Amino acid sequence: MEGDTVTLHTGLTEVQTGDVIDWRFGPNAILIARVNRAAGTTKLYDDVIGGRDRLYINQQLGDLIITNIRTELSGLFKLSIHGRNKEMRYNISVFPPVLSDKTDGVKTVSVMEGDSVTLHTDVTEIQKYHLIQWIFRNIVISSIDKTSKVRAIKKHNAKPFLNKLEVDHETGSLKIRNIRTEQCGMYILQMNSSTHTIHKRFNITIFVVCADTDAVKSVSVMKEDSVTLHTDLTDIYDEILWMFEYEDSLIAAFNRIDQNVSTYEGDDGRFRDRLKLDDQTGSLTITNTTTEHTGLYHLEIISSRHTLHKSFIVNVCSM
Incomplete structure (x- = not known):
């Protein structure tokens, strides 16, 4: 890239x-x-x-x-x-960035504390690289050795990332769950092959809305009222996906390239004529809510270099 x-x-x-x-x-x-x-x-x-x-x-x-x-x-x-x-x-082969902003070799990712973020390798032929390492503050926090197909998280640096890291063995991408301020800073991706090495840099900045923020945000609303689930974005990414409940049924999507906004009624029709997706921020509004809309909503904000994950629990009160 x-x-x-x-x-x-x-x-x-x-x-x-x-x-x-x-x-x-x-x-x-x-x-x-x-x-x-x-x-x-x-x-x-x-x-x-x-x-x-x-x-x-x-x-x-x-x-x-x-x-x-x-x-x-x-x-x-x-x-x-x-x-x-x-x-x-x-x-x-050098590919231009998908996003319109200028790149200086460092991709800045802004994420709210408590959310999850995935840093992408952007590599389609990962089998060419025998060693893939993610480095934070000059310490390897995760690596994939393709010769042994084993992922290793360095024990001496496990504490700041305990139970927070996932590495995709197909793409090498790194997911950090429930991110906190101690995980902000520069992340370096190093991919080694026999002929070349690629380095990518990601600078994660974290902003805090309240002191007790959680990875899953809870929202309460009275029956028949409207509720808006905010992405907290000032600029849209390449793609926005909204899913409902644990089976991740797609209920809304926005594609920046073709400016296509899509909403879906759900498997049982519970969202029919009730969803509005803001094409500027990606925020989702549910109108005329019923108790059937109580549940877990999952948001994915996708760009070429990373994916942000947010979760919301909506409680619809009948009285």
């Missing part, structure tokens, strides 16, 4: 004295970096790819690190190690 950091690996365990390493880019194989170990020099030509301080070299391994990558860097990268007569090619 645009704004991420990617490292292209040479496959070396150490750069030797006689090695000259060239990194080139594009159909004309423009030189963008050279490591000459014999001369003791490293030269970066990142101005030819549209900006400075974007390229770095791992001096021990010769790996090329590209930070804050842009779509114009999609294409062929070529590695030549002259002292060893070794060549490798890497084809990079």
Whole structure:
């Protein structure tokens, strides 16, 4: 994704004295970096790819690190190690962010205390990565080793995340349940393959509405009155989904791309002509409530990088 950091690996365990390493880019194989170990020099030509301080070299391994990558860097990268007569090619595809805001390599996620959030890897071929790590405050909090298919949560750092973390073994995405202020800050995703490493950064900010907020918010309403379940969003995300009860029956949805608002009557028709979905905030209003509308409502706020989860218990009082 645009704004991420990617490292292209040479496959070396150490750069030797006689090695000259060239990194080139594009159909004309423009030189963008050279490591000459014999001369003791490293030269970066990142101005030819549209900006400075974007390229770095791992001096021990010769790996090329590209930070804050842009779509114009999609294409062929070529590695030549002259002292060893070794060549490798890497084809990079950089996708623009789905959201309209500009990215600087860090995706900011704002979430209310007590809610849940899922940070997405945005990887469709996760089997290419043999190690996927989530890092918080320089400590690995969760990892998937694809060679053994075992998830490990570091015991020494389990306390702030005790019973709060879920990792999707198909996508590598990280879900944090019932989030608290001590979990705010920078999360780093590192995905390692044999040829490259991808880094993604997520900055989670948490806002508190009241001191005793819970993961599930309770709302009471008198029968025949209306009740609005608020998303607490100022701007809509890519998709909003509202579900009812534990079987998660879809009752309302909003798609930002095609501006499509949909409401559903429910499996037994209890929501017929009673639902209104705000296309600006995603908040759901239930009109002319009855006791049949008492229950658990689940909200998913979906974007390209993360999904926010909120739950509401609605109590409809007859008197």
